[in-house]
Amino acid sequence: MVADWLTLLPALVAIAVVLWRKEVILALLLSLCSAELLIFLQNGQRFGAGLLLDGSIQTLERIIAVTGDADNARILMFSLLVGGLLAYMRYSGGVSATVAMLVNKGIARNGRQAGLLTFFISSVTFIESNLSSLTAGISSRGLFDKFKMSRARLAYIIDSTSAPICILILLNGWGAYILGLLSTYDLPQSPVAILIGTIPLNFYALITLVVVLYTIISGKVHGPMRKSEQQLHTLSHHSEIETPASHPAFMLVPLITLVAAMLGFMLLTGNGQLVQGSGSKSVLYATALSCVVVYCMMLLSRRFAHQQLVDIGFKGIGELLPLVTIVLLSLALGASLKLLGTGTFIASIVDQSLPQVLIPALLFLAGALISFTTGTSWGTFAILIPIGMPMVSLLGLPPSLILAAILSGGVFGDHCSPISDSTAVSSVAAGCDLLEHVKTQLPYALVCGAIALISFVVAGVLMI
Structure with missing residues (x-):
């Protein structure tokens, strides 16, 4: 044994x-x-x-x-298709044209406005975390190149905005998933009321969003990200705005298609209930449709032949193969660690005789460790909610605080983990090397995590 x-x-x-x-x-x-x-x-x-x-x-x-798992296969297909979609937008000249339009219209005349636009796009696409990262990343790559800001900074902004926004607003798949986990317990409040109560107590998510806004507004970067800003290193060592500009429609139409189709497919797969929809199905279908739309637009423009477009699509897919391999191995490792019981062992450390006032802080730490070592916040919630919610009933603990600690810990560990699929998707969306993204985001995540830990200790003292 x-x-x-x-x-x-x-x-x-x-x-x-x-x-x-x-x-x-x-x-x-x-x-x-x-x-x-x-x-x-x-x-x-x-x-x-x-x-x-x-x-x-x-x-x-x-x-x-x-x-063999349908959801995993969809994630891998989605990751490959994103490469083709990005290549079509780049070679069509749509990215260059959109950047020029945003600058000329005064929407993004400098780096600060470009950062705020990225934050806004990532915030309003809270319906699914991968969609949020993808839409904001695609929209802003060219702007960050234009204003000489690194792709590492872009990856940090979209990664540290999408998950915190999704876990705070919860009108999405995460919310439906957590409500499903809560519904099996006899709790003093309704699952919806408990979930709403986590919003002001989800310290890591709130602190992270504040730090992201500080980084954007002040223009200051610290630690390894400062070095990345100096090197301006990108995954494929090119700028997307070097392609001659054509028309913004070649970027905006497929992008709008992506977001609109995502919403439509979420409603379709959820039988009219947005939060019940399948995120993995919807993001795959929406990306595939967006690829078809931009392909048809480029073909009808008569500037590209069919064979050229096929070559461009496969070239884009090829650029993302290393990151797709990382996603595949991350999924396999997560399955192995679940079978091995890594998360259960870490969680069992918390489930012992502990001072009640420290339980929220310890659940936060346990969530961070499980999420970091397994690369999944969803799996972390599945492990820790069955531990935390019985404590609420048996010890009379505040349910929203306990749940907020678990949710915060899961997102914190996910932000730090090099084997997280959301870390890989953010790297794909920003066109940033995965290790560079992890290395540059880690100091920010650790600072926010430390403040959140102290906040949960204080909340435990005041509320328990």
Whole structure:
């Protein structure tokens, strides 16, 4: 049998390899292999040459298995199609034309206005976190190039706006998911009332949004992001506004199609209920439709032949293959860690004899650790809500504070984790190297996390 503390080994392997070799794919592969070996040991198999062979084969099978899940397959397809969509917008000249239009109209005449526009777009597309990151990233890439701001800053703004906004407003898939988890418990208030009560208590999300706005308005960047600003490093080492401008419609029409179709498909998949819709289905269908729209527009412009457009689409998809591989391995690792019980072990540390006033802060820390090591905030909520909500009933704790601590911790860990799919999507949307995004966002996330932790300690003292 595997000792409980050994369930943390795969996450430690991933972190160590990332720090040592600066290679995320290698880190994820080795972490996945170690997780599969531990699963075999947990099932009673003895260590030996046969175990290493079985572990290697099972690693491949685990990767294959996650693609068998429809939602995971949709995420991977969506990530590939985004590459094609971005390439079409870039080669059509629509990005260059849109940037010129925004500058000439006075909507984004400087870096501060470009940052505020990005924040606004990310905020109003709260219906789905991936859509929020994607729309804001696509809209603002050219503007950030125009005003000599790094893609790392763009990735930070969209990543640190989309998830906090989505977890605060909750008129989306996250809200429906959390309400579903809460509905199984006998609580002193209705699930909806508890969820609304988390808004002023979700300290990490609120603090993060304040820091994002400070960064945009002041124009100041700190830590590794300052170095990125000096290097202006981008994933593909090019500026999207170098392409000769055509007409803004080549960017705006597919972008509007993306957002409108996302809303439409959320209603369709939710049988008329927006919050009941499937985010993974809707974002895939909307991206595919947007690709078709921009393809037809470029073909009808008579500037591009069909074969040219096929080549452009596949070139865009090829540019994102490394990040799609990271998403695939992250999903596989998350499945292995769930089977191994990593999240349950971390959560069990909290579920012991503890001073009641510290329970919110400890749930926040547990949520951060689970989300960081498994790369999923959704999985974190599924693990910790069944621990936190019974505490509310048994100990008479304030339900909104306990739930807010769990939600805050999940988003905090997600922001810090290099194996989070939302971290990868933000990198894709901004055109920023994944490790650069993690490295530049981490200091901001840690500062916000530390303030949030202190806030939960204070709230625990005042409210319990």
